[in-house]
Amino acid sequence: MADKLKITLVKSTIGAVPKHVKTVEALGLKKVNKTVEMPDNAAVRGMIQQVRHLVKVEEI
Template sequence: MADRVKVTLIKSTIGAVPKNKKTIEALGLTKLGKTVELPNNAATQGAVRKVAPYVKVEEV
């Protein structure tokens, strides 16, 4: 298991549930196509699982 994961926003949040929009923003994703590296821990995994239709995840 990798120490970090790359998370990329691949789908627009227009029309998304407001709670999901806030989760995406909390992950540091602001624009379509933006990629951030995050620690691979339980909190990150839970947030990514919650917004899975909007993001792509890769292990680094």
């Protein structure tokens, strides 16, 4: 596993399930095409798995 993950919001949360909107916000993403770096751990991986249709993930 990588040390960090680069997570980019590629699709709007408008019309998304409210739980998914909260998950995207918890990842620190607010606008489309914004990127955050998060540690690579089970909690973050689980959040990404839940909203995988809205985000793009790269290992760094």
